[in-house]
Amino acid sequence: MKLMRGLFLPLVAMMAALTVPTTAEAIDGRYQVTATNVYARGRPGSYVMGRLYTGNTMDIQYVDSNSWAYGYAFGYVNRCVWAQWAASHGGNFGARIGNRVNGCRTTNMYLDNSEFIADNGTAIWGSTTDGQYHNIARQSSYWDNWDWAGNWGNHTYRGELPAGSAVMLRYRTRGGGGMMVRIAGQSDWGFINYYSVF
Numbered sequence: 001m002k003l004m005r006g007l008f009l010p011l012v013a014m015m016a017a018l019t020v021p022t023t024a025e026a027i028d029g030r031y032q033v034t035a036t037n038v039y040a041r042g043r044p045g046s047y048v049m050g051r052l053y054t055g056n057t058m059d060i061q062y063v064d065s066n067s068w069a070y071g072y073a074f075g076y077v078n079r080c081v082w083a084q085w086a087a088s089h090g091g092n093f094g095a096r097i098g099n100r101v102n103g104c105r106t107t108n109m110y111l112d113n114s115e116f117i118a119d120n121g122t123a124i125w126g127s128t129t130d131g132q133y134h135n136i137a138r139q140s141s142y143w144d145n146w147d148w149a150g151n152w153g154n155h156t157y158r159g160e161l162p163a164g165s166a167v168m169l170r171y172r173t174r175g176g177g178g179m180m181v182r183i184a185g186q187s188d189w190g191f192i193n194y195y196s197v198f
Contacts, residue, residue: 027063029096032056033075037144038092039189040081042111044068047124047171048180048189049116050077050145053156058083058093059100062109069093070109072102076145076155080104081111116148116174123172131168133184138163140196142183151175153191161192169197 038052044066052058056075063069069085084092113121125132140161143153151173161167166184173180178191 027069027096028061029100030057030059030098031069031093031095032097033058033092034094035092038083040073040077040083042081042113042116043109044082046082046110047113047117049079049081051156052077052083057097059102059104060085060093061100061104061106070104071100072104076147079148080109082109113171114174118172118174118176125169125171131170131180131182133166134169134197135164135166136161136192136196137198138196140192143191146173146178146180146191148174151177153178153193158190161196163196167192 033052033054033056036054039048040050040052041047042049044064045068052073052075056073058069058071058073060069060071062071063085067085068082070082071080073079073081073083086092113124117123125134141153142158142161144156144158145154146152147154161183167181168184170180170182170189172178172194173191177194179194179197180189181192182189
């Protein structure tokens with residue numbers, strides 16, 4: 001019995017050491033995405049701004065009490081954003097792989113809509129939780145991410161949506177060239193060319 005307890009206590013201590021910390025001081029560092037993909041957002045639970053994929057990294061400096069991580073996302077996002085630290089089926093990020101290099105602001109961490117939505121945030125379609133149903137006027141390419149500096153879609157290219165495709169419109173990107181949408185009946189959000197919408 002003593003032998004079993006002698007083996008059990010170190011095992012409990014080891015498991016506790018593997019538990020992911022939630023304080024800003026303990027979480028600070030670079031982490032790698034282990035999920036297939038993770039949405040990047042302007043604030044927890046808000047509009048999608050793109051995706052991180054397996055192997056992409058994020059310099060995380062804060063995780064809130066609802067498991068939302070904040071920091072600089074690399075890959076095809078390349079800016080300060082929020083991402084869900086852990087999904088319902090498991091973690092989205094693996095163990096800490098290094099020190100954080102890029103720092104994000106520590107006040108006003110929620111991105112204002114005007115930072116990524118056209119017309120100072122007025123070009124938002126739909127309800128507070130979903131987009132507005134619409135049939136696009138012209139064929140458009142469809143991407144997982146949007147290049148905020150270059151104002152075009154980038155990685156991953158999902159193919160072409162033919163004219164008349166039913167989508168849920170969400171917002172027009174800051175540069176004006178893109179529209180965040182999801183194909184009607186599907187749950188994934190992506191981006192199409194704004195000129196194809198109307």
